[in-house]
Amino acid sequence: MKPYKCVIFDIDGTILDTERMNMIPLQRLIKRELGQDVTYDEILKYRAYPGKKVIEELGFEDIEATYALWVEGVNSFEEKAGFYDGILEVIQTLATRGVICCVSSSKLHPQYLIDFAEHPIDQYMTRVVLAEDTLKHKPDPEPLLKAIEGLDISVDDCIYIGDMDGDGIASRAAGIAFGFALWGAPIIDGINADYYLEHPKDILSLV
Incomplete structure (x- = not known):
């Protein structure tokens, strides 16, 4: 070597x-906006994706608005x-x-x-x-x-x-x-x- x-x-x-500060707000967003209960382990695969790509993959229609909601959730999350x-x-x-x-x-x-x-x-x-x-x-x-x-x-x-x-x-x-x-x-x-x-x-x- x-x-x-x-x-x-x-x-x-x-x-x-940054795992929890990104994934838990995403989990909450999916529940609130899509009405879907997803486990923490199920959303971990999205860790490596660019932010807006995550929103697109999850099937949200308004990518920009939904991404803004996710960012808002991350920024206000109780853990930094x-x-x-x-x-x-x-x-x-x-x-x-x-x-x-x-x-x-x-x-x-x-x-x-x-x-x-x-x-x-x-x-x-x-x-x-x-x-x-x-x-x-x-x-x-x-x-x-x-x-x-x-x-x-x-x-x-x-x-x-x-x-x-x-x-x-x-x-x-x-x-x-x-x-x-x-x-x-x-x-x-x-x-x-x-x-x-x-x-x-x-x-x-x-x-």
């Missing part, structure tokens, strides 16, 4: 623990997003070592600003690629390739850290190594990865 020069991060389930233990310190350490750090996420930009309002990470990131920045989204490789576009590094120099199978599929399609973030993964079995990382600090051994 050669040291990687660039670490690309997913956000939800990798940097931030928090950093996974040790991840911010790892990002800071990578930056001080001269490792290129990027973000590639299906999160929309307004929600990104909300989630990182108290503790911005942009100062550590060479590039942040969000849902609005690409036409295609994971598991398509476009968001990962966009993150390193013009950085004068090859895909062999990069590793993507994520918590979902779709992250791994996108990584392989891009020719980028995949580090599976076990600390935030809802499903562990059957996920194909180059590295299985128990704790954020394990990333430091790869650079």
